[in-house]
Each structure stands twice: as structure tokens, then as C-alpha cells.
């Protein structure tokens with residue numbers, strides 16, 4: 187029997203792309219249709235079918251929700267064609283990251299997936315996470331959740347050898363970020379406000395073409411794990427701390443085995459060991475082109491990255507409709 191690490195090596199790297207492609211293609215027929223649920227359901231069903239064709243004993247550790255709230259790809263669901271006998275793989279997934287974006291035909295909707303050996307992905311509860319992320323090339327500790335946004339911008343600017351007003355931060359456009367936005371503007375920092383999609387936004391910090399230096403603010407904790415898996419592959423720094431709005435959310439975290447509710451998570455706490463991250467664009471965005479239909483062919487653009495080798499593969503797919 188192959189070990190999980192051999193299986194990551196030999197089989198799953200490129201197979202991951204088929205899985206995200208399938209979800210992206212399924213969601214693409216619902217881009218701009220104003221129906222978030224239908225777009226998500228199409229992506230979920232396609233991703234599940236594709237996962238079930240892979241030789242592995244897979245467990246969804248981050249998925250569509252808990253068993254009683256998600257009929258498919260719920261947390262704990264077993265997937266793969268070799269359950270009980272194949273290599274044990276943990277899977278964090280978001281078949282459609284950006285359901286509202288998709289419904290409104292906005293930018294940066296993705297189908298995303300991260301896999302790792304058993305026990306290597308944080309079983310993050312569905313709560314918010316305070317996040318800060320930068321791409322590669324900075325000294326360790328340049329970002330710190332316990333510092334103010336201004337101090338973080340100043341540290342990034344100093345490390346980059348520029349003024350704070352030459353730093354661009356990306357922030358989700360939400361009322362809860364009013365104070366953060368005001369402080370960033372106060373220190374002269376430029377802000378790219380995005381409507382949704384902070385997995386793509388965190389990854390964008392690693393791509394100089396996007397001009398985004400830092401991602402800051404509160405987004406979903408599950409999305410934090412997915413983004414951390416990607417940053418582990420391309421380099422960068424990430425800090426995350428779970429944010430609880432009530433006791434029910436605290437209880438949910440305890441249920442998933444989170445003992446220290448105030449812990450600041452580094453990249454390796456969220457996604458450790460060898461891991462693979464794959465994404466396919468649903469709509470055009472900073473990371474990937476969206477699905478396009480050209481006559482009888484659908485085109486996709488995907489990326490698949492691996493932490494142990496640092497390899498990043500860009501995959502253009504042509505899918506014949508007939």
C-alpha cells in the first residue's frame with residue numbers, strides 16, 4: 187500500500203486540478219444568475235464526484251459545514267475510491283469561494299482545495315478569523331496581530347524600503363472594518379477594498395503584479411486554512427486568531443478540539459507537513475482567469491502548488507463539450 191506522502195507525490199498533485207476544474211466548470215453556468223445557492227450546489231456536487239474518483243481514503247476536515255447542515259462534503263465525510271484501504275488524506279475545500287461574487291458575476295471567484303497528510307490541516311470551526319498576511323521576502327516577524335495596523339504598515343514599509351504611504355493593503359469591504367480602514371487611511375496606506383474572496387486576496391500578496399503588499403482584516407476561519415496552505419507553498423507570512431461573536435461559537439471551537447481560543451496561528455499551525463493547494467478560476471481575477479466558453483470548448487485556468495517542493499504549476503485546460 188502506498189503511504190500518504192507517496193500518494194501526494196505521485197498521484198494527487200495533478201489530479202487535484204481535475205477536481206477544482208470540475209467544480210469551477212459546474213459553477214460557471216450559474217455566473218451572473220443571482221442564485222448563490224444553485225451555484226454553490228453545482229460546484230459541490232461536481233467536486234464531490236471528482237474527489238470520489240481519486241485513489242485515496244480521504245476525509246473532509248474543512249467543508250460545507252457540519253453533517254446536519256450540509257448534505258454533501260460535510261466535515262468528516264469520507265471521500266475517495268479507496269476508503270479504508272488507500273492512503274489517508276485530509277482535505278480542506280471550498281467548491282465555490284465567492285458565492286455572491288459568482289451570483290453577481292464579479293471578480294475572483296474560485297474553486298479551491300488543499301490536501302495534506304492526516305492531521306496536518308487545522309480543523310477550523312466556521313467562525314471569523316482575524317488575519318494578516320504578506321508575501322515572501324520579508325524578515326520573520328514583520329507582521330504581528332498584536333501590533334496596531336499602523337505599526338504593521340510601518341514595519342512592512344521599513345522592510346520594503348519605502349514610505350508607509352507607498353504600501354497597499356487589501357481589506358474586505360465590511361462595516362466591521364470601518365475602524366481598520368480609517369486607521370490605514372490615517373497612516374497614508376492605500377486600500378484595495380474587495381467585496382468578497384479573501385483566499386484570493388491573501389494569495390495576491392505573494393504576486394507583485396497585484397501591487398497588494400498586505401492583507402488585513404476579519405474573514406472566515408476555514409478560508410484562512412485554505413489561504414495558509416497556498417502561502418506555505420509560495421512563501422509568505424500569515425497570522426490568524428479565531429474571533430468569536432458568542433458562546434455558541436466558542437463551544438463550536440471546543441467541539442473541534444481547539445483548546446486555546448486566543449491562540450495566534452502561524453502558517454504551519456494551519457497547514458503543516460507537505461500539502462498541496464489547487465484552485466481553478468470561476469470568474470476572472472487577480473490569480474486566475476475564469477471559465478470561458480468558446481464554441482464547443484470550455485477553457486479553464488488553474489494553479490496547483492506543493493509545499494515540500496515549492497513547485498507552482500499553472501494549468502490551462504480545454505474541455506470539449508461534445
Ligand SMILES: O=P(O)(O)OC[C@H]1O[C@](O)(COP(=O)(O)O)[C@@H](O)[C@@H]1O
Pocket residue numbers: 282283284285286358360381382383384385404405406407409
Ligand atoms: O461575508 P462575511 O461574513 O464577511 O465573510 C467573509 C468570508 O466570505 C467570503 O468573502 C466569501 O465566502 P463564501 O463563498 O462562502 O460566500 C470569504 O472569502 C471570506 O472569508
